[in-house]
Amino acid sequence: MAGQSVTVPDHPARIADLWFAHNAVTIMLGAAGRIAVTNDLPPTRPWMYRVAPDLYRATGVVGMVPNVEMLRHADVDVAFVSSDSPALEPMRRIGLPVVQAGFTDEASLRQAVALTAEVLGDPQAHEVAGRYVAMLDATRDRVAAAVSDIPEGRRPRVLHIQSLVPLKIDGTHTIIDDWITRAGGRNAADIPGNMHPVSVEQVAAWDPDVIIFGGDAGAFDPASAQWAGLRAVRAGRVYRNPVGVFPWDRYGIEYPLQLLWTAQTLYPERFVKLDMIGDTILFYHDFFGYDLSHADAARILAAKGPDSAP
Numbered sequence: 082m083a084g085q086s087v088t089v090p091d092h093p094a095r096i097a098d099l100w101f102a103h104n105a106v107t108i109m110l111g112a113a114g115r116i117a118v119t120n121d122l123p124p125t126r127p128w129m130y131r132v133a134p135d136l137y138r139a140t141g142v143v144g145m146v147p148n149v150e151m152l153r154h155a156d157v158d159v160a161f162v163s164s165d166s167p168a169l170e171p172m173r174r175i176g177l178p179v180v181q182a183g184f185t186d187e188a189s190l191r192q193a194v195a196l197t198a199e200v201l202g203d204p205q206a207h208e209v210a211g212r213y214v215a216m217l218d219a220t221r222d223r224v225a226a227a228v229s230d231i232p233e234g235r236r237p238r239v240l241h242i243q244s245l246v247p248l249k250i251d252g253t254h255t256i257i258d259d260w261i262t263r264a265g266g267r268n269a270a271d272i273p274g275n276m277h278p279v280s281v282e283q284v285a286a287w288d289p290d291v292i293i294f295g296g297d298a299g300a301f302d303p304a305s306a307q308w309a310g311l312r313a314v315r316a317g318r319v320y321r322n323p324v325g326v327f328p329w330d331r332y333g334i335e336y337p338l339q340l341l342w343t344a345q346t347l348y349p350e351r352f353v354k355l356d357m358i359g360d361t362i363l364f365y366h367d368f369f370g371y372d373l374s375h376a377d378a379a380r381i382l383a384a385k386g387p388d389s390a391p
Contacts, residue, residue, distance in 0.1 A: 083181040092202045093158035100163040102332035108133045110206040127386040129326045132371040186259045220337040224344045227351045228265030238269040240289035245299035249276045264343035281307045296324030296384035325381045
């Protein structure tokens with residue numbers, strides 16, 4: 082995806098998955114048991130470990146650049162990293178094949194899924210990747226059919242807050258901007274980039290119609306003086322984003338569920354028949370091979386972790 086050629090084994094048995102969002106791609110494509118090193122850890126990704134308990138056997142690492150001697154000792158065959166990761170050169174120096182599989186929007190998400198299936202090198206990965214892309218197409222068409230007639234000026238202005246302390250928002254040219262727009266909204270933030278630090282005064286100047294907080298953005302008090310006057314707060318249009326195997330709102334494979342949830346959140350009257358619990362259960366069954374209970378799906382939609390240890 083960086084325009085470089087990488088030679089990898091035909092069927093890599095031991096993978097270092099070193100971009101947080103990409104672990105879910107590998108899991109979806111049926112290769113959770115091949116992840117030997119990961120930077121997704123149980124305390125921060127409890128649903129990931131619930132769905133893919135094989136990860137408990139992997140070596141967990143903290144930080145962007147893993148110890149290369151540890152990777153040698155782990156007999157890693159190939160590593161996945163985000164684009165321009167600082168881990169690239171140290172791993173290349175020891176002769177480890179490194180694949181950049183980061184994605185920044187829906188189009189590059191599709192590329193990452195196809196590339197990962199190619200690297201994994203087995204029919205199951207290609208079959209799941211094909212089904213996923215077909216489902217993503219169907220989901221996008223389903224949402225577009227429901228919102229395409231809404232004039233631009235009538236679409237709600239949505240602010241996505243990644244963190245409350247410090248206050249950070251997600252602006253344009255991000256996957257967040259992508260799903261806001263596709264779901265029939267407009268990004269209230271007019272600055273580019275992820276996790277952009279802003280002031281409360283700037284948020285007040287934008288005065289969004291809808292506020293969506295990341296699942297781990299922190300505690301929000303709508304009665305506090307700095308928030309109470311905002312249009313979204315006064316209208317009761319403040320929402321906490323679901324968190325599953327990966328946070329739905331960020332760079333995760335659960336993007337189709339995020340698109341559906343956002344569309345229903347913005348236009349409940351147009352998505353009366355949409356059953357987010359049912360769709361979440363179906364997605365997890367079809368793409369993670371895991372059967373969520375009704376209560377599990379409700380907890381994911383409420384940005385809550387599993388109610389007990391596996």
